[in-house]
Amino acid sequence: MFKLIKKYKEARRGEFTTVHGTVQTPVFMNVGTCAAIKGAVSSADLKEIGCQVELSNTYHLHVRPGDRLIKELGGLHKFMNWDRPILTDSGGFQVFSLAGLRRIKEEGVYFNSHIDGRKIFMGPEESMQIQSNLASTIAMAFDECVALPAEYSYAKKSHERTVRWLERCKTEMDRLNSLPDTINKNQMLFGINQGATFEDLRISNMKEISKLDLDGYAIGGLAVGETTEEMYHILDVTLPFAPENKPRYLMGVGTPINILEAVDRGIDFFDCVMPARNARHCNLFTSAGYMNLKNEKFEKDLRPIDETCGCPACKNYSRAYIRHLFKAKEMLAMRLCVLHNLYFYNNLMSDIRKAIENDDYNNFKRERIETYQKRV
C-alpha cells in the first residue's frame, strides 16, 4: 500500500509497503532484465549501492530459463538471492523492441523467440501466469508499447486494446493470487497508461484504467522517440487523472534530468537501462556532469570518478586505472562503472526525497539540472 508522506507542489514523497519490505519514494528501480544487472553486479552489490527495488523481465525469463523452472526452484527472490521488492515488466516493451519478431492480435502477441526463433504466444493471461510463477512483488500489466511517431487511428485502437488487456490482467491476477500453490499470493498489479503522444487518448486512457482498483499506475510508451518536451507535456496533462493515493511509475525513464522533471510532475517510480548500459560503455554520471571516461584527458588522472561519491569504484580506484581497465577490456572496468552509475542514480533519488522533505525541491532541481547539463 502507498502512503503519501509529503508533497511539494506536485512532487511526492511517499512510502510503498509490500510483502518484501517498504520502498521509499521517489525511487529508481535497478534493471536486471534476466535476473541480473548486466556487468557482473551481484545482489549483495545491489544492497551496497542502495538499490531498493530490482526489476526483471517476464518475456526474457519465460524464454530462458523458463518461469516454471523458477517457480519450481522457489520463485525469483530465492533464485537470485534478493529479499527486497522485485518488479517484473510484463513483456509489453518487447512487443515494441522485438518489432521484427512478433504479430499483435486481440488475444495477445505471437513472438518468435529472439534466442532460437520458436513461436511464443503471450497474452494478458499468459503474462500474469508467468509473473505469478516468478512470484515478483509487483507485476506489470501486459500492454502494447506503441512505436512513435504513431498514427492517431492506430494509437487509439492500440490503447483501447491495452485497456481490454488490463481488465483481463486484473481478472487473471485475482484468480492466480487465490490459488493454493501460488508463491506470492499478495502479488501486486500496476496498470499502464498508453496513448502515444495524443493528449486526449492519454487522458481518456488514464480515466479508464483508474476505475480499476490497481496497486499502482504506470505511464508507458514514452522516451521512445518523442522529444523530451512532448514527454513532459504528456505527464502534465495525464497525471492529474491518475489516482492520488496510488504510486505512479514512469516506465523506462530516464536521464537524471528527466527524473528531476518527472518527479516535479508527480512521478514516484522510475526505471531505466541507461545508467547500466552507458556504464558498460564507460560513460558516467557524476555530481559535476556527464563523463566519458574513455577520453584521453583522463589517462593520468588519479582522482576518483567523482570526488563526492561513496560508491565502491570511487572509494578505491582512480579515473586513470578504470580507464586503463576499460581500454584493456577487463571486466572489472564494466563492473566498477555500473556500480558507480547505479549508486549515482540511487543516491540522486535519496537526495530528491530529502529535497522534497525539506520543501526545497525547486532550488534543488534547478541546481542539479544546471550541473547535469555539463560535461566533465
Added chain:
RNA sequence: GGGGAGGUUCCCGAGUGGCCAAAGGGGACAGACUGUAAAUCUGCUGCAUCUUGCUUCGGUGGUUCGAAUCCACCCCUCCCCA
C-alpha cells in the same frame, strides 16, 4: 657461402601500369545509447589555403603520357641448406 621469400599509410595486411591517399582487420581518437536481442552501434585515422592541390607504398636512378605496381643497382628482414 648456396638457395628461397619478402619490405605498403600507427600495426597486421590487400593491391602487381591509370577507376589508389591505397581494400579489410586491429589499435588510437571521438560520438550515440531512456520499461536491455546492446561488453553494442556510428564516425574518424597522410598534409594543406580540404568540391581542389601536395607528399606517401625500403633507398636511388630509370622506362612510360601515367609507377605502390615494370627495369637496374643498393640497403634491410625472414626461412631452408652448409
